[in-house]
């Protein structure tokens with residue numbers, strides 16, 4: 209297992225915020241110094257653009273940019289030209305949605321679920337709507353899950369794209385994407401998975417999953433904001449265009465353009481170079497640990513927290529049984545906003561609201577939830593402070609009952 | 610510390626809201642407008658009845674945090690029976706109370722004054738302002 213005291217020391221932000229209890233990593237994680245230093249080094253020592261410089265700093269920027277792509281290709285077990293840098297998960301999903309949906313027509317359909325993050329659902333559904341195409345939903349079973357059986361009952365000959373989350377940001381449920389991808393491969397259906405939450409605690413092997421697209425954001429895995437990764441199966445991606453512009457174009461004439469090969473073909477314009485360098489440093493840092501250990505650590509914190517939360521009257525937990533590091537809950541008859549305020553007064557950072565996932569909240573029958581999320585730098589001390597904060601909130605807000 | 614924000618008046622309005630209705634109002638004499646702040650769970654509907662230039666009744670329905678609901682309840686009294694023009698001025702004045710913590714005596718606020726504490730919690734501005742802002746939008750749209 210890992211040494212949390214040592215890990216905490218890697219994060220200057222924790223030293224600079226000695227009273228902070230940070231339990232909002234499912235929204236965005238903290239960043240260790242090595243990542244910041246890697247990006248600073250670029251700015252301080254070899255700032256230049258990539259792909260087209262003769263001079264030394266440009267060459268070095270290029271090498272570092274390329275090295276990041278190689279690290280990620282290994283990390284995901286794919287080819288180097290299947291790693292596309294984007295701005296975020298949201299950006300990646302929009303680019304894929306737009307370019308795939310353009311090619312659909314007639315009665316082609318999209319298949320998704322009513323438990324999706326807005327970033328997963330909306331790009332596909334809304335682009336499809338603009339083309340007059342239908343989006344269908346896989347029914348949710350009584351445990352709030354998307355099962356392979358329900359997928360099989362919904363998928364049909366019109367289904368052309370299946371887009372789903374891998375792990376939910378609200379409940380933490382895991383979608384059986386491997387089985388779904390296998391079916392889709394055999395039936396010529398394109399699969400797009402949102403890995404924004406799964407990537408934080410699970411080793412992702414896109415070849416083993418067998419999907420066509422898999423997206424995640426750097427900022428949820430200790431990296432900087434402004435950088436996302438899209439795994440894009442090159443057999444499909446070779447025929448796509450995301451955006452036109454510099455760096456993607458090969459030969460431009462007065463009335464035509466040819467494009468470069470993958471991956472540059474899908475990365476128009478000057479990329480987020482420092483962030484690409486930063487995400488590599490984050491993945492290198494994370495890879496010191498086994499994902500199994502990370503998953504176990506955050507799950508143990510979840511269980512320890514839930515056991516203590518049960519001693520506080522009026523708490524309803526929505527996802528006690530999912531195996532991950534997030535706890536979604538409410539205080540009976542106390543609005544989430546008031547709880548958040550009390551916790552904020554103690555410098556305890558958790559999330560509240562609709563979690564950019566209004567359909568899941570509708571399924572839960574509430575307008576708003578609270579979410580605690582753990583990551584590698586959290587320990588039982590954070591749990592203790594949280595529990596004290598929750599108890600204090602409950603007593604401060606008892607007047608509302 | 611939060612006692613700064615939860616004044617007794619606010620607690621009272623939250624627990625015993627005034628002019629709150631429990632189901633949608635179907636009355637064409639009222640102008641209806643939804644006031645939604647979905648990212649934090651504040652979802653209220655405001656109903657205002659005018660006679661000529663005068664507000665003569667305000668009701669609200671929905672749910673939200675203590676500040677949002679108490680503020681809506683207070684608003685229904687503070688703005689009632691005002692002309693549209695004075696109503697808009699008072700709405701601005703209320704924004705100052707919750708933003709800067711200053712109360713302009715010219716506008717004789719009653720329970721609205723209790724929200725001065727919100728100025729110390731900028732994240733709650735939206736909650737306190739939601740229903741007031743919605744009445745402002747209704748008035749401005751009428752005058753367009």
Ligand SMILES: Cc1ncc(COP(=O)(O)O)c(C=O)c1O
Nearest residue numbers: 296297298325327377404405425
């Ligand atoms: C499941 C899921 N999908 C998509 C996103 C969007 O990620 P980003 O905001 O980095 O684009 C998030 C995070 O907010 C998420 O949790």
